[in-house]
Amino acid sequence: DSGVTQTPKHLITATGQRVTLRCSPRSGDLSVYWYQQSLDQGLQFLIQYYNGEERAKGNILERFSAQQFPDLHSELNLSSLELGDSALYFCASSVGGGAYEQYFGPGTRLTVT
Amino acid sequence: GQQVMQIPQYQHVQEGEDFTTYCNSSTTLSNIQWYKQRPGGHPVFLIQLVKSGEVKKQKRLTFQFGEAKKNSSLHITATQTTDVGTYFCRSGGTSYGKLTFGQGTILTVHP
Numbered sequence: 001d002s003g004v005t006q007t008p009k010h011l012i013t014a015t016g017q018r019v020t021l022r023c024s025p026r027s028g029d030l031s032v033y034w035y036q037q038s039l040d041q042g043l044q045f046l047i048q049y050y051n052g053e054e055r056a057k058g059n060i061l062e063r064f065s066a067q068q069f070p071d072l073h074s075e076l077n078l079s080s081l082e083l084g085d086s087a088l089y090f091c092a093s094s095v096g097g098g099a100y101e102q103y104f105g106p107g108t109r110l111t112v113t
Numbered sequence: 114g115q116q117v118m119q120i121p122q123y124q125h126v127q128e129g130e131d132f133t134t135y136c137n138s139s140t141t142l143s144n145i146q147w148y149k150q151r152p153g154g155h156p157v158f159l160i161q162l163v164k165s166g167e168v169k170k171q172k173r174l175t176f177q178f179g180e181a182k183k184n185s186s187l188h189i190t191a192t193q194t195t196d197v198g199t200y201f202c203r204s205g206g207t208s209y210g211k212l213t214f215g216q217g218t219i220l221t222v223h224p
Contacts, residue, residue, distance in 0.1 A: 002157070042217050099144060105155065
């Protein structure tokens with residue numbers, strides 16, 4: 001158990017819909033990262049927050065947005081969903097920035113039909 | 114961000130054989146981290162290398178950081194079926210940026 005929690009575990013929705021994925025970091029971790037992993041693919045970095053502020057952006061679509069709240073939990077919002085958005089979405093947390101190891105949550109599997 | 118290329122993409126071995134995956138960068142890396150993702154699981158942090166030429170061991174796993182800090186390797190001696198999974202390297206940095214994972218090496222171990 002990494003200490004990072006993600007909800008829901010599975011999500012099935014239709015094209016055009018909007019969903020919100022939630023992540024609670026490990027106690028004491030200030031950074032939250034979001035990754036997308038498609039079938040047999042690597043980890044595509046989406047976005048990073050540190051103590052409530054956006055710190056780095058990766059290959060995140062404009063239809064996607066995220067935020068980190070004062071209690072440090074984070075939400076990833078995916079809108080106007082397309083079939084190609086079906087993937088495993090991981091949240092990871094770390095104490096600080098890039099020099100620190102990341103602890104991953106169990107992921108949310110999103111299926112868009 | 115500090116891009117890293119990882120090879121090979123796939124590796125099939127017989128149980129008992131050795132396995133090595135490589136992580137290469139065109140730029141000097143601040144540090145390198147290695148993660149393992151079991152099938153159906155999430156990536157799990159294995160180790161971090163920081164110093165030039167650093168070598169660290171964890172049981173049958175040996176991690177190396179190149180002298181120029183541009184490449185790294187993970188070597189598994191005498192693989193076991195429990196070693197199956199995807200091994201990722203990640204270029205860490207001292208500041209925030211587009212922190213990147215390598216594409217991963219998918220290891221299959223045949224009993």
